[in-house]
Amino acid sequence: METFDLLAQGLLSALQVHNLIYALIGVTLGTAVGVLPGIGPALTVALLLPVTYKLDPGGSLIMFAGIYYGGMYGGSTTSILLNTPGESASIVTALEGNKMARQGRGGPALATAAIGSFVAGLLATLGLAFIAPFVVKFALSFGPWDYFALMVLAFVTVSAAFGDSALRGLTALFIGLGLGLIGIDLQTGQTRLAFNVMDLLDGIEVTTLAVALFAIGETLKTASDRDQANTEVTAVKGSVWMTLEDWKRSWASWLRGTFIGFPIGAMPAGGADVASFLSYSTEKTFSKKPEEFGNGAIEGVAGPEAANNASAAGTLVPLLTLGLPTTATAAIMLAGFQQFGLQPGPLLFANNAPLVWALIASLLVANFMLLVLNLPLIGLWVRLLTIPKHWLYAGILTFATLGTLGANGAMSMGFGPVRISFELVLLLAFGILGYLLRRFGYPIAPVVVGLILGPMAEQQLRRALAISQGDIGVLFSSPISIVLYVAAIIAVGVPMILRLRGQGGVLGQLATDED
Amino acid sequence: MNKLLLAALVTGALSAPAFAADYTIMAPAGPGGGWDQTARTMQEALQAEGISGNVQVTNVPGAGGTIGLAQFATQENGNPNALIVGGYVMVGAILTNMSPVSLDNVTPIARLTGEAVALVVPAASDIESVDDLVAALKADPGAVAWAGGSAGGVDHITAGLIAQAVDVDPTQVNYIAYSGGGEALAAILGGQVTVGLSGVSEFASQIEAGELRLLAVSTDTRVPGFDAPTLMEEGVDVAVQNWRMVAAAPGITDEQKAAITADVKAMAESATWQSALETRGWVDTYLDGDAFATQLEADKSATEAILKDIGLVQ
Numbered sequence: 001m002e003t004f005d006l007l008a009q010g011l012l013s014a015l016q017v018h019n020l021i022y023a024l025i026g027v028t029l030g031t032a033v034g035v036l037p038g039i040g041p042a043l044t045v046a047l048l049l050p051v052t053y054k055l056d057p058g059g060s061l062i063m064f065a066g067i068y069y070g071g072m073y074g075g076s077t078t079s080i081l082l083n084t085p086g087e088s089a090s091i092v093t094a095l096e097g098n099k100m101a102r103q104g105r106g107g108p109a110l111a112t113a114a115i116g117s118f119v120a121g122l123l124a125t126l127g128l129a130f131i132a133p134f135v136v137k138f139a140l141s142f143g144p145w146d147y148f149a150l151m152v153l154a155f156v157t158v159s160a161a162f163g164d165s166a167l168r169g170l171t172a173l174f175i176g177l178g179l180g181l182i183g184i185d186l187q188t189g190q191t192r193l194a195f196n197v198m199d200l201l202d203g204i205e206v207t208t209l210a211v212a213l214f215a216i217g218e219t220l221k222t223a224s225d226r227d228q229a230n231t232e233v234t235a236v237k238g239s240v241w242m243t244l245e246d247w248k249r250s251w252a253s254w255l256r257g258t259f260i261g262f263p264i265g266a267m268p269a270g271g272a273d274v275a276s277f278l279s280y281s282t283e284k285t286f287s288k289k290p291e292e293f294g295n296g297a298i299e300g301v302a303g304p305e306a307a308n309n310a311s312a313a314g315t316l317v318p319l320l321t322l323g324l325p326t327t328a329t330a331a332i333m334l335a336g337f338q339q340f341g342l343q344p345g346p347l348l349f350a351n352n353a354p355l356v357w358a359l360i361a362s363l364l365v366a367n368f369m370l371l372v373l374n375l376p377l378i379g380l381w382v383r384l385l386t387i388p389k390h391w392l393y394a395g396i397l398t399f400a401t402l403g404t405l406g407a408n409g410a411m412s413m414g415f416g417p418v419r420i421s422f423e424l425v426l427l428l429a430f431g432i433l434g435y436l437l438r439r440f441g442y443p444i445a446p447v448v449v450g451l452i453l454g455p456m457a458e459q460q461l462r463r464a465l466a467i468s469q470g471d472i473g474v475l476f477s478s479p480i481s482i483v484l485y486v487a488a489i490i491a492v493g494v495p496m497i498l499r500l501r502g503q504g505g506v507l508g509q510l511a512t513d514e515d
Numbered sequence: 516m517n518k519l520l521l522a523a524l525v526t527g528a529l530s531a532p533a534f535a536a537d538y539t540i541m542a543p544a545g546p547g548g549g550w551d552q553t554a555r556t557m558q559e560a561l562q563a564e565g566i567s568g569n570v571q572v573t574n575v576p577g578a579g580g581t582i583g584l585a586q587f588a589t590q591e592n593g594n595p596n597a598l599i600v601g602g603y604v605m606v607g608a609i610l611t612n613m614s615p616v617s618l619d620n621v622t623p624i625a626r627l628t629g630e631a632v633a634l635v636v637p638a639a640s641d642i643e644s645v646d647d648l649v650a651a652l653k654a655d656p657g658a659v660a661w662a663g664g665s666a667g668g669v670d671h672i673t674a675g676l677i678a679q680a681v682d683v684d685p686t687q688v689n690y691i692a693y694s695g696g697g698e699a700l701a702a703i704l705g706g707q708v709t710v711g712l713s714g715v716s717e718f719a720s721q722i723e724a725g726e727l728r729l730l731a732v733s734t735d736t737r738v739p740g741f742d743a744p745t746l747m748e749e750g751v752d753v754a755v756q757n758w759r760m761v762a763a764a765p766g767i768t769d770e771q772k773a774a775i776t777a778d779v780k781a782m783a784e785s786a787t788w789q790s791a792l793e794t795r796g797w798v799d800t801y802l803d804g805d806a807f808a809t810q811l812e813a814d815k816s817a818t819e820a821i822l823k824d825i826g827l828v829q
Contacts, residue, residue, distance in 0.1 A: 042545070043574075049555060140705040184578055186692045189611035189666035189827055198585050201612060202577030268701035323720045324700055328545060335552055347724050463691050467660045467708065 030070020176450020
């Protein structure tokens with residue numbers, strides 16, 4: 001019961017007017033930066049660190065946490081309405097969310113994202129308060145062999161959704177895997193496929209690829225297709241709010257997303273993007289209407305959005321209990337703690353209990369604020385879709401370019417005196433790739449999945465084999481990895497059995513054209 | 516649409532370059548890391564002490580700082596207001612990445628801080644001392660998995676030097692690179708690797724809580740606040756420190772260089788800087804002028820030698 005007392009005291013402190021104001025500033029700023037592709041919460045917190053030096057520690061940490069939660073939420077709005085993911089964790093949201101928006105169901109899509117984020121944030125924050133020590137123990141027990149098994153599971157479940165043209169799906173996946181090889185190899189320090197271009201040394205930025213394939217590719221496709229350019233998009237069909245059926249279909253997805261997102265967020269090499277991929281494939285498996293996937297299934301928005309918010313709270317588990325920053329934002333929050341002379345780590349809960357509990361309580365408050373801030377705005381947001389197409393797509397282009405420049409504005413390429421941004425050149429090149437993929441009916445998402453998961457899987461596999469000195473048996477040596485491989489086999493096996501029983505048509509429709 | 520506009524304006528304001536900056540400091544790394552924190556602490560100290568009216572920090576992450584370094588060297592030529600933060604990691608990265616731009620292409624001003632590399636094992640490990648580690652390494656070099664930052668960085672170099680000092684072939688060192696921060700720490704705490712290497716401050720709270728055992732520190736003197744011997748004391752002839760420095764643009768005049776050095780020196784001696792060092796656990800190792808140039812040259816050739824021995828550089 002001690003935990004309840006501490007949490008109650010924390011809530012009292014978080015509900016003080018000045019802390020509420022910090023939380024409000026945090027979530028508003030966070031939502032704003034989450035909306036723009038490329039500008040993430042990490043950069044925002046870094047920029048604010050010197051400003052907050054003179055503020056009181058509690059208030060500034062509360063504000064940082066608000067930015068973090070807000071940023072996780074903000075990315076979903078542009079994913080759903082504009083098909084432009086603001087950050088890598090929102091890529092999956094664009095798949096079903098944008099389809100819904102085009103059918104006039106943008107309102108329910110935004111609502112299920114907002115409420116799902118709230119539910120997940122609430123449960124995960126409570127999880128942070130009550131079961132953090134157990135979760136962190138579980139997360140730490142993941143060795144490189146277990147992470148590799150997790151990546152195999154993610155690959156298998158995502159590719160199982162490629163539907164009837166496995167060849168096209170795999171082609172797209174391998175483009176992504178190939179792009180993932182570019183840059184300096186972490187284990188040896190040698191460069192691969194960079195062709196002496198300095199900007200390629202650090203690899204391809206995921207958000208640049210995602211924004212290019214989704215937003216630029218689609219703009220080109222629309223511009224090139226007279227029929228499509230003239231079709232009217234219904235901004236609102238039916239209610240702006242979620243119907244009873246939407247609620248029925250969403251609630252279980254929110255819970256599943258939370259249970260997937262929280263532990264994966266707590267893992268040092270997990271992350272919100274992996275969580276959102278796994279949640280998406282889980283939803284597809286559990287859905288009563290799998291045929292709707294790829295055509296705007298609400299579960300495909302509800303689950304991943306819940307998962308990515310839950311994983312944000314999960315990230316705070318190792319940060320607060322071990323002083324382990326597992327994301328860039330967490331690393332900067334750690335710097336924030338140190339700025340105030342606090343050392344996150346095993347002793348933080350013991351030495352600075354009131355502050356930690358105020359932070360946890362303010363996460364609950366920030367989460368509630370996000371809901372209050374965003375639900376009434378949905379009606380306004382969906383009106384974006386009523387903008388005439390030529391304006392809308394011009395706007396999307398401007399927006400995507402601005403975001404990319406904001407993330408990396410270096411004018412590092414030059415022809416004579418004219419300097420241009422290499423990142424923008426990449427954006428346009430991938431945009432053309434995205435157009436071609438669409439034009440010839442290849443799915444887009446596997447390219448991004450390959451770029452995100454490929455390098456992770458490679459590093460973990462090589463670490464595992466280095467530690468075992470080349471013994472492949474290490475990959476199957478732990479109970480966790482065996483469980484994950486069994487899950488992967490089931491994920492492949494069940495659809496095959498279904499197919500044999502003559503239900504292949506259902507699977508064939510899955511995600512073949514998620515653009 | 517207002518909100519979009521607002522977002523664009525906020526971002527624009529956040530990322531817009533200032534026009535009247537006295538100094539623009541480039542941190543050739545992402546926000547949050549050691550170089551970024553060094554740059555932002557300099558910003559704070561330079562402004563608070565009135566040495567400079569307006570200081571901006573820019574981040575150009577990637578490739579051990581060599582991407583930022585290349586950009587800095589080509590674009591800031593002759594600009595007396597441009598500074599870049601760097602450090603020992605850059606020396607190794609320039610060699611392993613075969614970077615076209617090296618520290619010879621900028622004007623090093625001063626070394627600011629230094630940090631010892633800590634050699635730690637999980638509390639449950641049966642390795643109790645440096646002697647135990649050396650014995651294990653000699654018995655089977657491949658069976659000792661070292662976890663640390665990226666390949667060719669100061670952690671990797673330390674591992675190679677230790678092996679070399681105890682007559683073990685450095686190419687046999689089984690070094691597992693992590694992308695820094697928490698990942699390596701998690702692998703050490705989880706017992707997946709034998710021994711971990713990173714800056715002392717990164718492990719401080721785990722050492723204090725008794726979850727990690729500090730075997731030794733890599734500097735030639737002990738680190739205040741930590742009850743651990745140096746490698747030298749343990750009979751391993753290795754002394755490494757992970758230093759951070761500040762450099763100015765290439766092509767500046769001697770007068771400009773002297774003026775910048777005076778500003779940096781004033782900052783390094785200021786109360787703001789000194790108190791920041793204390794809260795962040797950094798050790799003041801200020802060194803400028805010819806002494807710094809000599810030390811830099813010595814570090815460059817020693818690093819090249821060990822990276823060749825490890826087999827990372829041909």
